[in-house]
Each structure stands twice: as C-alpha cells, then as structure tokens.
Amino acid sequence: MTSVMEKARAGREVLGERWRGMPRWVRWLGLAAIIVFFYALPNKEFYQWLGPIPTTGSNFGQVLFMMSIYVLLAVGLNIVVGFAGLLDLGYFGFFAVGAYTVAVLTSPNSDLKAMWPWVAVVPIAIGLTMLSGLLLGLPTLRLRGDYLAIVTLGFAEMIRIAATSSEFLRGQRGFNRLPHPPGTYSDGKPIFGVLDPRPYYWLVLTLIILVLVATRNLINSRVGRAWISIREDEDAAQLMGVPTFKFKLWAFVAGAAVGGLAGALFAGKQGFVNNQSFELLNSIIILAAVILGGSGNLIGGVVGGGLTFYLMERFRGVEIFGFQLYEFRFLLFGVALVLMMIYRPQGLIANRRRAAEFKDRRKEVMVGG
Amino acid sequence: MNVDGLISNFGTLTITGLTIGAIYALVALGYTLVYGVLKLINFAHSEVFITGAFAALWTWQLLGLNQDSVVSGVGAIILYLLIALVVAALASAGVAAVVERVAYRPLRRRNAPRLAFLITAIGLSIVLAEAFGIFTRRKAQSAPTLMPNEVLFSIGGAEVYPVQLLVIGAALVMMVGLDFFINRSRIGRGIRAVAQDQNTAALMGINKDRIILVVFIVGGLMAGVAGLLYNARIGSVVYHAGFLLGIKAFTAAVLGGIGNLRGALVGGLLLGLTENYASELVGTEWRNLVAFVVLIVLLMFRPTGLLGESLGRARV
DSSP states (O other), X not given: OHHHHHHHHHHHHHHHHHHHHXXXXXXXXXXXXXHHHHHHTTOHHHHTTSTTOSOSSSOHHHHHHHHHHHHHHHHHHHIIIIISOOOOSOHHHHHHHHHHHHHHHHOTXXXXXXXXXXXXXXXXXXXXXXXXXXXXXXXXXXXXHHHHHHHHHHHHHHHHHHHHHOTTTTTTTOBOOOOOOOOBOTTSOBSSOXXXXXXXXXXXXXXXXXXXXXXXXXXXXXXXXHHHHHHHOHHHHHHTTOOHHHHHHHHHHHHHXXXXXXXXXXXXXXXXXXXXXXXXXXXXXXXXXXXXXXXXXHHHHHHHHHHHHHHHHHTTTOEETTEEGGXXXXXXXXXXXXXXXXXOTTOSSOOHXXXXXXXXXXXXXXXXX | OOHHHHHHTHHHHHXXXXXXXXXXXXXXXXXXXXXXXXXXXXXXXXXXXXXXXXXXXXXXXHTTOOTTOOOOSHHHHHHHHHHHHHHHHHHHHHHHHHHIIIIIXXXXXXXXXXXXXXXXXXXXXXXHHHHHHHHTTTOOEEOOOOSXXXXXEEETTEEEOHHHHHHHHXXXXXXXXXXXXXXXXXXXXXXXXXXXXXXXXXXXXXXXXXXXXXXXXXXXXXXXXXXXXXXXXXXXXXXXXXXXXXXXXXXXXXXXXXXXXXXXHHHHHHHHHXXXXXXXXXXXXXXXXXXXXXXXXXXXXXXXXXXXXXXXXXOO
C-alpha cells in the first residue's frame, strides 16, 4: 500500500518536473487547450462523446453553471485562506450579501422599487460586500485564527437568519423576476435567457479567468509577498515591518469582493433569490473544497471547488448496492476531508512552498508526541 | 421592543433561560476542556452531543417507550432516566474517544498545523451528522414525555416544572463533580499539568496521550448527559440540531473564558438568560442571532472572557 503510494507520488513529481521543464510555448498551448475544452464543454455536440463525464441526474449545462459559481467562490476564498492564511468559515455570507443586494435593487418585489438594470447593480453589490467584509474584519482580524473561524461562521448564519426573519428580505417568499444580464443576438433574442444556461456559464468562466489573472499578479506583487509572510509566521512578518493587520484586512476584503461578484452572477442567472439558497453547510463546503484542492495554489483552488461540486452532482441518480449515492454525498465528502488531512494535508495540487512548510513541521515533532 | 412582556414574564423567562443555559454549560465544558489542553476548537463536539441525544432516545424506544407513552410512578421515571443517562454518557464518551484516536492523534504525530485540525474536525462533524441524518431519514424523532407536566412550585410568580429542576440540578451536580475531578484527583492534576505545558508534563512522566484521551472522554460524558437533558427539555431531536447548539455552547465557553471550567458554567447560564430576555424583547425569530451578537461584541471588548482563560493557570 505504502509502496504504491510512494510510486504514485514519485510519478507525479516526475510529471510535474517535466511539465515545468517544457518550453514556454508548449505550456501556453497546453493551457489554451484546457481553456478551449472548458468553453466547449456545455455543448451537447461535444460532451456526448465524453462517456461518463456528463451528469445523468440533472441538466449538464445547469450543473456546469453552478460548478463555475463554486469555482469562482473557491478562487476568491483561496485569496483569504490560501495566501493570507486566514480561516474564513463564513464565506458564503458574502455570496449572500452580493445576491441579496442585486435582488433588493432590481426586483419588483422589493420595498425599494428601484428596479435598476442588472449591470448597474453589480458594482454596487461588490462594493457592499467589500464594505461588509471591512466591517466584519475590523473587530475580528486582530484575534487568533480559530476565533476568526467561529465569528465568520456566525456572520454567515446571521445573514441567513436575517434573510429568513426580516420583513425587508422577504424570507422564503424571496425576490423574483430579477433582470438577466443584457445583450441580444443579431436576431433580437436575448443572449442571457431563461432556458439556456450556457451563456451564463461562459460569462462566469471568463470572469474566473480574469480573476485568476488578477490574483496571480497580486500574489507576485508586494501585497502577495506580505500575505505569504503573514501566513508563514505572523509575528515574524510584523517584526520585519509588514503592517499585518492592514494586509489581512486587504485579503479579507479582496476575497469578499469575489464572493459578492459570484452572488450577483448567481442572482442574475436564477432570477430568483430566497433564504433557501444560503444553507450554512455551503460555507463549510467551500472552505473544505479549497483545502482539498490545495490552498495557496491558484489551480488547486479551482480544481477543489470544481471537483467537489461536480462529484456531488455526478452522484445524483447513481445507485450502488441499492443505495442512492447522492444521499451519501456529504458523508463521503467528510470522510475525504479527514483522510486528506491525515495523508495529504497540502491538498491535491499543492503549492510547492506550502508543501515544504508541512514537511518542515513534520520534522520538528515535539517530545513525548 | 416588548419591554412590558419582559417585565411581566421576567420570572418565567429566568427559569427557562437557566434551564437551556444549563445544557449549554454542559456542552461548553467539552469545548473548554479540549481547548484548555490542546488549544483546539473541537468542532466535532456538537456531534458528540447529538450522539448522546440520539442514544438516550433510542434507549427509551428499545425499552418500549414511544412519544405517547405515559410513565407513572417516581421510581419508574428515575429508572428510565438513569438507564438513558448511562447509555447516553457512554455513547458520547465513546464517540469522543474514537474522534481523538482516529483523527486527532495521527495529526498530532505529524505536528500538523492548526488548520489541519480544524478541517479534520469539520470533516468528522459532517460525517457524524450525516450518518445520523441518513439513519433517521432526516426526520426529527420525538422523545417520550417522562416528567409530569405539572407545576412543582413557584418562586416570585415564576412556575417551576419538574423537568426544569431536573435539568438545572443534573447540570450542577455534573459540574461540581467535574470541578472536584479536575482540581482534586490524580488524573485531574495530570490534566492541569498537560494544559500548562505538554512537553514538560511529558518529561515529568505523564502519559500525554492518555491524558488527552481522558479529556476527550470526560468532555464526552458531559455532552452525553447534556444530550439526555436536551431530550427531556426539548422533546425531539433532529440530526443537524447539534450544529447550532454547538456554536452556542462554544459562545458560552468563550463568554466565561475558554479553558476555564467555572467560566463554562457562568457563560452557559448567562447566555441562556441573555438569549431568553433578548428574544422576548425583540421577537423570537431573532433568538438564534443573540449568541452570535454576544460572541462578536465579546471578542471586540474582552476576548479572554468574563473569568479569564486557561485551564493550566487555574488554581493549583
């Protein structure tokens, strides 16, 4: 068992080395091929040749759209958890703030009766989520890490309770008839309609790529270096003159902005927002997905978010020994988390620097341990 | 703002608040013990609690009680309660021990970062809650009403029911017992030593792993008792009920000062009261928000809690 795992590990390392040793244009070509693949994926003419990949229990285009939303959330959370090392268990709360801002400002059901177009509201939604991130971060980011986890979890639950209980946010009745993103085909039909989820998926996919590029640039800048130094040793970073509180707040707000964007996109697609969309378990699943994929690695976050949601949806309608696999999806997810933390804590696709941190720690096991 | 309601129902609100607060306090002890020794928030503790609740319920079902059965006679009631108490406490302690052995100990051996512990705890929490969810088909299960539903006596206009007396009394007895165990017994001294400094304690010949296991088991016992009392008080259990109660109990632990045993009692009772008063004041639909508001305000102004932190620095 161990030798098989060792071999697999060695094989993967060789593969990684070879990939990094390739000429630049080959790597770009590979990346382009992957991007083209994902753009082509929701077309039936393409995915019918892919064997077991498309989901059986539900509309594949719709699943892909939700998957892309989860990936966007994972990318945003990865900034907070993976790079700055802050434990945010309430990330879905920002998603809810984004979605509800759009709903309140655009829906004819809302008390404001503003009914603004979707595009105009998206920046406001992002701005408000950033503000809520700032307000939440100011009192809590000075605290130890695990307190932060609990407080953020509380924040997400507060949003949910407010959505359920306050008259203004309409609880389970929710907001309907939210406008879709603008744009028409040449024959006058809207691009972003009700029936076809593909344009929404392509929109989110494009935004994911943009956010990834922006994050990558940020990580390679002064800000990113400050975040990583905070993650590795906050006290040392402070001593070296990094204003840790400021940069932690920065990371928190940047992550919140991406969460708000995802919420606005979700609201624009569904056309309906109510309190049922924001179960607390989602927050935990997003965080766990980032860790599972490899926190601190851009691609790791993408893979974690995508794979987690995809697998759970793939289970729908699958039966093994008379059991509905879909019913067991969270259970299996939990088991995967525990096993990962014991055997591969750095995640599926690890950041090399992060993996080295784990390796280092293993050597300095304490006495009596 | 319903100030009149608060004033006229003050007595009743106090009694019910103390009752639910006693349950918070018992669960908070588990968080506080583990935090005091390992500096780790044991997220899976809420599921240790719910294990106790289900164990008590299923014991009664096995004994032939269902939600409509009427039990008469003080002796019979006490017998049923005691049997369920033992089963619930053992079940919870067992689950807590398994959690420590299967998940946390391997991580400690690898000197894993705190994040890994937290994620593992969350993973275990999901596994346990989902296992109960699948087993109960995600439906709430009702407990038999064992305690007679008649007023026992009244203090200051507040009527006291037997079940409230049972919950508060049992919680207090458990707390006092635990306090003695930690402060007076040999193992308790070991626990305090490990809480102070794991490595030095290990050098002094204390079996660190065994002490940590004991801590989890003791926390589990308390949570199991809380599970039984929860059944007696609320009357039904649903598989995800542990989550919210766990967060509230954690808030209670922080409120009193995490790592501080007496703090857990104070924090639990205080949170129960605050929650009751506040929900009367602003409406019951906001009830579950109170704990979070308390937690955030507390962390802003006094993150070490009312009585101060640390099991190790407690009176020697």
